[in-house]
Amino acid sequence: MKKNVNIGTASVDQGQKGKGLIPAGELAGRLAVTTPVLVINGAKEGPTLWINAAIQGDEVTGIEVARQVFETVEPRNLLGSIVLTPLSNITAFCSRSQNSPIDGLDLAYHCFPGNPNGKFSERTAYTLFNLIKTNADYLIDLHCTTTDSIPYTNFSVSSTFKPEISQAIKEMAKAFGAGTICQISSQTATRGFEGSLDVVCCQEGIPAIMGELGGRRLVSRHHASIGVRGIFNLMKSLEMMQGKPEIPEKQLLVTDRSAIYANRGGILYTEIEPGKMTSKNTIIARIQNEFFEDIEIVRAPENCFALGVDLYPAVNMGDRICILATKWKELT
Ligand SMILES: [Zn+2]
Numbered sequence: 130m131k132k133n134v135n136i137g138t139a140s141v142d143q144g145q146k147g148k149g150l151i152p153a154g155e156l157a158g159r160l161a162v163t164t165p166v167l168v169i170n171g172a173k174e175g176p177t178l179w180i181n182a183a184i185q186g187d188e189v190t191g192i193e194v195a196r197q198v199f200e201t202v203e204p205r206n207l208l209g210s211i212v213l214t215p216l217s218n219i220t221a222f223c224s225r226s227q228n229s230p231i232d233g234l235d236l237a238y239h240c241f242p243g244n245p246n247g248k249f250s251e252r253t254a255y256t257l258f259n260l261i262k263t264n265a266d267y268l269i270d271l272h273c274t275t276t277d278s279i280p281y282t283n284f285s286v287s288s289t290f291k292p293e294i295s296q297a298i299k300e301m302a303k304a305f306g307a308g309t310i311c312q313i314s315s316q317t318a319t320r321g322f323e324g325s326l327d328v329v330c331c332q333e334g335i336p337a338i339m340g341e342l343g344g345r346r347l348v349s350r351h352h353a354s355i356g357v358r359g360i361f362n363l364m365k366s367l368e369m370m371q372g373k374p375e376i377p378e379k380q381l382l383v384t385d386r387s388a389i390y391a392n393r394g395g396i397l398y399t400e401i402e403p404g405k406m407t408s409k410n411t412i413i414a415r416i417q418n419e420f421f422e423d424i425e426i427v428r429a430p431e432n433c434f435a436l437g438v439d440l441y442p443a444v445n446m447g448d449r450i451c452i453l454a455t456k457w458k459e460l461t
Contacts, residue, residue, distance in 0.1 A: 134170045134177075134210050136260050137163075144172040144204045151260060153219060153253045156231070162220060164257065167199050167213040175209025175369050179265035180360060182214070184237040184272070184326065186221025186229070190344035191271025194356035201357075202370070209369045212264060217257065220249070225346075227275070229253075237272070241329040254326075261330065267301065267367060268330050268337035271356060273344040276451070278437030279404040280355045281309035281383075283339040285322070290331045297336035298327075303460060304366035305340060305359040306376035309404075309436070310460070311383045341436075385456035386436065388449050391416055393425040397444035399451070403435045407453075414438075414450050431455055 134141045139149025147170070150163035180198065182191025195215035202211060216222050217236070224230040227237075234240055234250035243255025261268060282305045284298040302310045315322040322328060330337035340359055344352040362374035391397070395416045401407050407429045416425040433453040444450065 132170070132174070134168045134212070134264070136166050136168065136212060136264055139166050139168050141168040141170040143170050145170055146199070146204060151214070152256060154231075154249050162253075164214055164219060164253070165216055167195070167215070169199065169202050169204055169207055169211040171207030171209050171369070172205045173208045175207070176266035176367055177210040177212060177264055178364065178367065178369060179212045179214070179261055179268040180271065181217050181268065181326065182271040183222055184217045184270060185227040185235065186218045186223070187225050187227055187275065187346050188271075188273045188344075189346065189348055190273035190342040190352045190356060191215065191340070193348045193353040194271055194342070194360060197353065197357045198360050206370060209266075209367075211364075211369075214257070218250075218253070237270070238325045241324050241326050242333075258326075258329065261335065262333055265330070265335050267363075268327070268335055269301070269305070269340055269360070269363065270326050270337065271340045271342060273342040273352065274437045275346060276437035276439045277345055277403055278341065278343045279309055280307040280343045280352065281311055281341050281436060282307045282359075283311045283313050283327070283341060285328050285331060286312055286314040287322075287328065287331070291334065294331050294334060294336055298331060298338050300366070301336055301338045301363060303380065304362050304374050304376070305338070306362045306374060306380070307340065307355060307359060308377045308379075309381050309383060309454070311386060311436070311454070317384075317386055343437075380460045381454075381457045382460050383436070383454040383457045386452055386454050387430070388452050389413065389427060389430075391425065391427075391444045391446055391448045391450055394446045395419070395424055395444060396421075396442045397439065397450065398442075399438045399440055401429075401435050401438060401451070403437055406432070406434050408432055416444055429453070
C-alpha cells in the first residue's frame with residue numbers, strides 16, 4: 130500500500146517530493162507566520178528522518194544543508210522519508226537573531242514541548258513538536274554556533290531516556306562523523322537542558338541529536354559540506370540510502386566541557402584556535418581597555434581544546450568567551 134506523508138499543507142505521495150506550510154502564529158499586523166516544510170517521500174518503506182534547522186534564527190548553515198539534501202536526494206533511491214524544516218523559527222530568522230523578537234524566547238532551548246496557551250514561541254513549539262511526534266522516527270537539529278568553532282555533534286545524557294534511546298543517539302552522533310562528539314548532561318550543558326528540542330524528542334522516544342556545524346552566522350561551502358556529508362552518513366547508517374558512512378578514522382568523545390566567561394568588559398583578543406590542544410595556563414584571551422592595556426588575562430584552567438571561541442572584539446562582563454573541551458577520549 131502506498132504511504133503518503135501529510136505535514137501541514139504538504140501532502141506527498143510515495144516516490145515524490147513536495148512542499149507545504151505549517152502554521153506558526155499570527156502577528157499584530159494581521160500577518161500569518163508559517164514554517165515551510167519540504168518532504169522527500171522515498172519509493173520504498175523505511176524510517177522518517179526529520180531535519181530541523183535555524184531554530185536559533187541566526188544559525189544559518191543548516192538552511193544550506195537542507196537545500197542541498199532536498200535537491201540531491203532522489204525519492205527512487207530513498208527508503209523511508211526525509212522531512213525538512215529549514216526555517217523553523219521564522220521571526221528570529223527575519224530579525225537575524227537567536228531568539229524570536231516577538232517574545233524574546235529561545236525556541237531551541239526553552240520552549241519544547243510547547244504550550245498551546247503560552248507565548249508566541251511556545252505555541253510555535255507546540256505545533257511543530259506535535260507534527261514531529263506523529264511523523265518522525267529520528268531527528269537532527271542543525272545549529273552552527275555563533276562563535277568560531279570546529280564542527281561537532283551533541284547528544285544528551287539523561288535518566289529520563291530509555292536505554293535504547295540513549296544508545297541510538299550515541300550511534301547517531303558517531304555516524305554523523307563530525308570528528309568531535311559532545312556528550313551533554315544537565316551538569317555539562319552550557320544551555321538550558323530541559324525544554325530543548327533534542328531532549329524532549331528523546332523523552333518522547335524519538336532519537337534526536339544536535340549538529341553544531343560551525344559557520345558563525347555565515348554560510349560557507351566548507352561548513353555546509355560537513356553538514357551534508359553528516360546527513361548522508363546518518364541516512365546510510367539508518368539504511369535509508371545505500372553506501373557506507375564516510376566517518377573520520379579518529380573521532381573524539383568529549384565527556385566534560387566548560388564555558389569561560391569574561392570578568393571584565395572591554396576589547397577581546399582571543400589567542401587560541403578551535404580544535405587545537407591547549408595546555409593548562411596557556412593564555413586563551415586578553416581583555417584590554419580602551420587604551421589597549423591588558424585588564425584581564427584569561428588562561429586555560431586545565432589541559433583542553435576549544436570547541437568554539439568568540440572573535441567579536443566587544444566583550445561585556447559576563448559574556449561567554451569560549452567553550453572548552455576538558456575531558457575526552459578517542460572513539461574506536
Ligand atoms: Zn544553536
